[in-house]
Amino acid sequence: MTRPISANYVPDDLSRAVPLAGHVGFDSMPDQLVNKSVNHGFCFNILCVGETGLGKSTLMDTLFNTKFEGEPTQHNQPGVTLKSNTYELQESNVRLKLTVVNTVGFGDQINKEDSYKSIVEFIDAQFEAYLQEELKIKRTLHSYHDTRIHACLYFIAPTGHSLKSLDLVTMKKLDSKVNIIPIIAKSDAISKSELAKFKIKITSELVSNGVQIYQFPTDDESVAEINSTMNSHLPFAVVGSTEEVKIGNKMVKARQYPWGTVQVENENHCDFVKLREMLIRVNMEDLREQTHTRHYELYRRCKLEEMGFKDTDPDSKPFSLQETYEAKRNEFMGELQKKEEEMRQMFVQRVKEKEAELKEAEKELHEKFDRLKKLHQDEKKKLEEKKKSLDDELNTFKQKKTAAELLQNQAQQAGGSTTLKRDKERKK
Amino acid sequence: QIKAQRLLYFNMSESTKPHPQGKGEKTHVGDSSYVGIDAILEQMRRKAMKQGFEFNIMVVGQSGLGKSTLVNTLFKSKVSRKSVQPNPEERIPKTIEIKSISHDIEEKGVRMKLTVIDTPGFGDQINNENCWQPIMKFINDQYEVYLQEEININRKKRIPDSRVHCCIYFIPPTGHCLRPLDVEFMRRLSKVVNIVPVIAKADTLTLEERDYFKQTIREELRANGIDVYPQKEFDEDAEDRMINDKIREMIPFAVVGSDQEYQVNGKRILGRKTKWGTIEVENIAHCEFAYLRDLLIRTHMQNIKDITGSIHYETYRVRRLNESNIHFSAHLSDDPAVEPKANGQLEEQPSALQPNGVAAQHEALSHEM
Numbered sequence: 001m002t003r004p005i006s007a008n009y010v011p012d013d014l015s016r017a018v019p020l021a022g023h024v025g026f027d028s029m030p031d032q033l034v035n036k037s038v039n040h041g042f043c044f045n046i047l048c049v050g051e052t053g054l055g056k057s058t059l060m061d062t063l064f065n066t067k068f069e070g071e072p073t074q075h076n077q078p079g080v081t082l083k084s085n086t087y088e089l090q091e092s093n094v095r096l097k098l099t100v101v102n103t104v105g106f107g108d109q110i111n112k113e114d115s116y117k118s119i120v121e122f123i124d125a126q127f128e129a130y131l132q133e134e135l136k137i138k139r140t141l142h143s144y145h146d147t148r149i150h151a152c153l154y155f156i157a158p159t160g161h162s163l164k165s166l167d168l169v170t171m172k173k174l175d176s177k178v179n180i181i182p183i184i185a186k187s188d189a190i191s192k193s194e195l196a197k198f199k200i201k202i203t204s205e206l207v208s209n210g211v212q213i214y215q216f217p218t219d220d221e222s223v224a225e226i227n228s229t230m231n232s233h234l235p236f237a238v239v240g241s242t243e244e245v246k247i248g249n250k251m252v253k254a255r256q257y258p259w260g261t262v263q264v265e266n267e268n269h270c271d272f273v274k275l276r277e278m279l280i281r282v283n284m285e286d287l288r289e290q291t292h293t294r295h296y297e298l299y300r301r302c303k304l305e306e307m308g309f310k311d312t313d314p315d316s317k318p319f320s321l322q323e324t325y326e327a328k329r330n331e332f333m334g335e336l337q338k339k340e341e342e343m344r345q346m347f348v349q350r351v352k353e354k355e356a357e358l359k360e361a362e363k364e365l366h367e368k369f370d371r372l373k374k375l376h377q378d379e380k381k382k383l384e385e386k387k388k389s390l391d392d393e394l395n396t397f398k399q400k401k402t403a404a405e406l407l408q409n410q411a412q413q414a415g416g417s418t419t420l421k422r423d424k425e426r427k428k
Numbered sequence: 429q430i431k432a433q434r435l436l437y438f439n440m441s442e443s444t445k446p447h448p449q450g451k452g453e454k455t456h457v458g459d460s461s462y463v464g465i466d467a468i469l470e471q472m473r474r475k476a477m478k479q480g481f482e483f484n485i486m487v488v489g490q491s492g493l494g495k496s497t498l499v500n501t502l503f504k505s506k507v508s509r510k511s512v513q514p515n516p517e518e519r520i521p522k523t524i525e526i527k528s529i530s531h532d533i534e535e536k537g538v539r540m541k542l543t544v545i546d547t548p549g550f551g552d553q554i555n556n557e558n559c560w561q562p563i564m565k566f567i568n569d570q571y572e573v574y575l576q577e578e579i580n581i582n583r584k585k586r587i588p589d590s591r592v593h594c595c596i597y598f599i600p601p602t603g604h605c606l607r608p609l610d611v612e613f614m615r616r617l618s619k620v621v622n623i624v625p626v627i628a629k630a631d632t633l634t635l636e637e638r639d640y641f642k643q644t645i646r647e648e649l650r651a652n653g654i655d656v657y658p659q660k661e662f663d664e665d666a667e668d669r670m671i672n673d674k675i676r677e678m679i680p681f682a683v684v685g686s687d688q689e690y691q692v693n694g695k696r697i698l699g700r701k702t703k704w705g706t707i708e709v710e711n712i713a714h715c716e717f718a719y720l721r722d723l724l725i726r727t728h729m730q731n732i733k734d735i736t737g738s739i740h741y742e743t744y745r746v747r748r749l750n751e752s753n754i755h756f757s758a759h760l761s762d763d764p765a766v767e768p769k770a771n772g773q774l775e776e777q778p779s780a781l782q783p784n785g786v787a788a789q790h791e792a793l794s795h796e797m
Contacts (some may be wrong), residue, residue, distance in 0.1 A: 092466045
């Protein structure tokens with residue numbers, strides 16, 4: 001930094017408290033803030049991790065009272081893919097952009113070693129997108145559609161025994177990246193006593209494996225009590241259903257069996273109401289905040305350190321990110337220039353070589369042409385000579401022939417038959 | 429109830445108090461289709477109450493225009509110390525000083541850290557050339573501090589916000605027109621901070637003089653291309669524009685400040701007592717203080733902070749981050765307070781490089797980063 005900064009920020013402990021002599025009116029600030037957010041709309045992104053068939057989609061439908069479209073997935077997926085859908089919900093004056101991400105094919109493969117990888121990659125990709133936006137020069141953070149996962153609902157199969165090793169491994173990989181809320185899916189398959197034991201087993205396994213699940217915040221007095229009670233009920237045993245059954249004179253969401261009806265919103269039957277209360281009605285904002293201030297910051301820190309940025313150098317002088325940017329940029333530009341030079345050299349070289357080659361070829365062709373031409377001329381000459389000699393022969397023959405005829409005529413005239421006799425004798 | 433608050437601005441009644449939802453009130457018990465998404469409003473409110481708010485307000489104007497008194501009247505407490513004391517030794521400063529004082533104030537459970545930034549010495553010299561420079565520097569310095577913290581790897585959860593949210597510029601009540609100093613200052617500073625111009629000590633103007641003065645000022649601002657708060661280009665929607673248009677027709681507010689209370693009609697009110705009558709500060713028939721207070725505090729405070737954060741700060745940030753791209757970017761910064769940083773490593777472009785290709789890659793890298 002070349003300029004000294006007159007940082008004028010007075011730290012909190014040094015600013016004086018001053019009493020007000022009347023109503024000023026800034027008590028409307030929370031309302032102003034809320035007003036702005038209402039106009040903007042909210043974003044909330046839930047990731048559902050769990051094996052196929054655990055009722056993830058149904059639970060989402062039940063939680064948000066809508067039928068999100070989608071076909072139940074098959075069990076024959078070759079790997080785990082993440083499918084994300086965004087919906088616009090509105091309740092009174094609140095507009096919510098809800099994104100539900102589903103893990104398709106989780107737990108279906110024979111070899112599940114890499115199952116968690118695509119989930120981690122997806123979560124990281126959302127952080128990366130946000131980081132990219134934040135680092136841009138011209139950025140629009142306030143209108144950016146935040147796709148970072150705010151809550152991860154981890155669906156545990158209702159075996160009644162303990163967590164599967166896949167569950168432990170996956171949750172361990174995710175706990176530093178996202179707020180994990182473990183839930184026991186299809187919990188109407190477990191009896192009450194088994195459920196209590198199951199919950200205790202799960203909690204102790206999570207603790208002994210060092211898995212950090214999301215704790216509902218207890219620092220604000222207005223919600224501390226309810227949150228700490230709920231913390232002790234984790235993992236929530238839920239049942240989801242979009243079908244309605246008539247109980248008494250009301251229609252309630254329930255699952256009907258020959259032996260009875262499981263009511264989704266009955267707290268004696270399952271913890272659905274607790275989940276909805278915690279996830280949506282009490283802690284949605286805290287989930288978003290934790291994602292931003294804890295998980296995202298961790299990602300950002302790691303990513304920037306990986307890229308080679310530092311806050312202070314070994315001599316404890318603060319680096320400005322600006323200078324590091326510049327240094328890196330110059331380094332990159334230098335390399336780029338070098339590469340370009342190299343490429344240019346190579347190109348020139350190649351051109352030369354090719355040119356030489358072509359010249360060679362041309363020369364050869366010329367030589368060949370000359371040779372052929374010469375050959376042709378030789379042949380022509382030979383042929384002419386032969387023709388000449390043949391012509392000569394012909395002339396000689398003609399001459400001989402004429403001479404012979406002349407002699408014949410003379411002989412005929414001189415002694416008719418004797419010449420004939422002589423000719424005959426001669427001819428014999 | 430929230431939308432109603434915006435339109436209540438001009439009713440000016442004391443009952444423009446917000447009605448927060450009672451905590452724990454279950455308004456939708458037994459409603460089977462109720463999901464509870466709107467509970468997020470209450471959650472946000474809770475969080476805001478817990479965190480508290482910050483507000484940084486700067487006052488600029490010649491000494492004697494009643495800046496400290498006005499701020500004290502706005503916040504109904506002694507948050508600003510009058511700069512010129514009766515002690516003759518303490519004279520008007522020879523250079524402009526920037527003094528920042530913070531106070532914690534609380535009202536109905538809402539805590540606010542209010543920082544008042546005073547600029548004694550502004551416009552008081554004989555030669556006032558460049559007197560806006562220290563102020564510009566201060567404002568840009570606060571942006572710089574924030575930016576440095578923001579780009580740190582290990583950064584604080586809540587970046588302390590010392591950026592100047594609002595700058596109240598005091599125009600002396602001459603009744604004629606803006607002075608060159610006023611125009612120069614507002615022209616330059618309106619580009620980096622929200623400026624709220626006010627006519628100081630407006631009790632020296634009659635209503636006609638006041639209206640004429642205001643009209644002249646508005647025209648001059650328009651003629652000089654000065655965008656004061658609320659800026660037209662930042663109106664978010666039609667409703668916003670409607671409300672802000674009404675405000676823009678009224679600025680600059682003609683204000684009177686006072687920290688003395690008097691008895692008028694059986695009530696104790698803030699006012700200035702003169703031989704010809706008592707000027708009631710909060711009476712809109714007397715002066716426009718109440719409009720200013722409502723704008724700054726009761727209705728637009730959050731908006732003022734938002735514009736500072738998402739527009740003025742971002743503009744500064746873009747300029748700052750582009751400084752090292754100076755060889756490649758299309759435009760250069762023309763602000764005198766910001767010197768372009770000479771990048772010694774790339775003095776001349778090597779002739780082998782094609783400017784387009786390199787610049788594009790450069791762009792890509794900075795976006796990538």
